[in-house]
Amino acid sequence: IEWEECGDHFEDIRYHVSHEGIARITINRPDVHNAFRPQTVAEMIQALDSARHDSRVGVIILTGAGGKAFCSGGDQRIRGDYGGYRDDQGVHHLNVLDFQRDLRTCPKPVVAMVAGYAIGGGHVLHLMCDLTIAADNAVFGQTGPKVGSFDGGFGAAYLARIVGQKKAREIWFLCRQYDAHQALDMGLINHVVAHEALERETVRWCREMLQHSPMALRCLKAALNADCDGQAGLQALAGNATMLYYMTEEGQEGRNAFNERRRPDFSRYPRNP
Numbered sequence: 001i002e003w004e005e006c007g008d009h010f011e012d013i014r015y016h017v018s019h020e021g022i023a024r025i026t027i028n029r030p031d032v033h034n035a036f037r038p039q040t041v042a043e044m045i046q047a048l049d050s051a052r053h054d055s056r057v058g059v060i061i062l063t064g065a066g067g068k069a070f071c072s073g074g075d076q077r078i079r080g081d082y083g084g085y086r087d088d089q090g091v092h093h094l095n096v097l098d099f100q101r102d103l104r105t106c107p108k109p110v111v112a113m114v115a116g117y118a119i120g121g122g123h124v125l126h127l128m129c130d131l132t133i134a135a136d137n138a139v140f141g142q143t144g145p146k147v148g149s150f151d152g153g154f155g156a157a158y159l160a161r162i163v164g165q166k167k168a169r170e171i172w173f174l175c176r177q178y179d180a181h182q183a184l185d186m187g188l189i190n191h192v193v194a195h196e197a198l199e200r201e202t203v204r205w206c207r208e209m210l211q212h213s214p215m216a217l218r219c220l221k222a223a224l225n226a227d228c229d230g231q232a233g234l235q236a237l238a239g240n241a242t243m244l245y246y247m248t249e250e251g252q253e254g255r256n257a258f259n260e261r262r263r264p265d266f267s268r269y270p271r272n273p
């Protein structure tokens with residue numbers, strides 16, 4: 001696969017798009033196992049937004065550079081005393097929560113490609129992706145109670161939806177590490193491959209999705225989300241219904257009548273059973 005680098009202004013990540021419609025966001029801080037700082041997260045938010053708005057892109061891969069880690073969570077060296085991770089101006093952020101929501105609401109499938117550690121806030125990032133393909137060296141786990149943190153949002157509630165309440169409590173309360181096969185057995189990930197085959201296999205999964213109807217994938221993601229996302233989930237699902245309605249003659253008749261200053265005539269449209 002040929003990747004074209006897009007966005008040369010990024011420092012902490014790399015952003016690539018392939019000609020066949022796959023975008024790839026790579027956290028590029030291998031010296032710290034791809035721990036994120038506020039800038040890393042801001043760049044990921046920007047890259048994901050580019051991928052979302054790029055009509056060539058149908059699927060997005062989130063990964064980490066170096067082969068030893070996907071992401072080890074928040075950079076503990078810059079965790080401050082005032083409620084977050086410090087940026088260069090000394091402002092404290094928990095902006096990874098914004099990025100989690102962006103992954104969740106992105107209408108295109110996002111695939112986590114995990115080699116090595118997906119730990120702490122980095123584990124929650126793979127969790128938020130629609131699919132996870134892992135190399136056989138992958139390690140999964142939460143560390144919060146050990147390092148004085150916790151993610152009680154998607155990191156707890158959505159984790160429990162995926163692996164069940166007992167397992168979610170074990171993962172958070174004991175802070176153990178799980179290998180790729182254990183993760184597969186508990187339904188936390190979709191597939192395990194040899195490390196050398198990780199990108200090839202992930203791209204294969206992406207290509208299969210690229211063959212399919214983008215609108216069907218979009219509506220299915222919104223529908224699967226809606227089951228646990230309350231009114232925000234319904235908003236996304238209903239937004240897709242509106243999108244489709246705007247594409248119909250029936251919907252367009254209402255707009256046309258308004259603009260032409262006449263009464264709308266909906267009599268031609270079926271009252272389906």
Ligand code: 1HA
Pocket residue numbers: 031032033035072073074075076077094096097117119120121122143144147149150151152
């Ligand atoms: O919980 C949240 C949040 C909750 C709500 C809202 C927002 C949140 C945002 C973030 C987070 C969190 O992410 S809290 C959890 C933070 N992360 C961790 O507790 C994991 C820390 N890392 C480790 O436990 C280990 O590094 C490891 C199990 C992943 C790997 O161990 P290993 O193979 O022994 O490597 P190690 O030597 O520890 O790491 C390699 C280098 O990377 C070390 O640096 P060096 O000694 O070479 O200078 C190490 O310090 C560095 N490193 C690894 N992880 C981090 C890190 N440096 C800063 N922050 C890290 N997270």
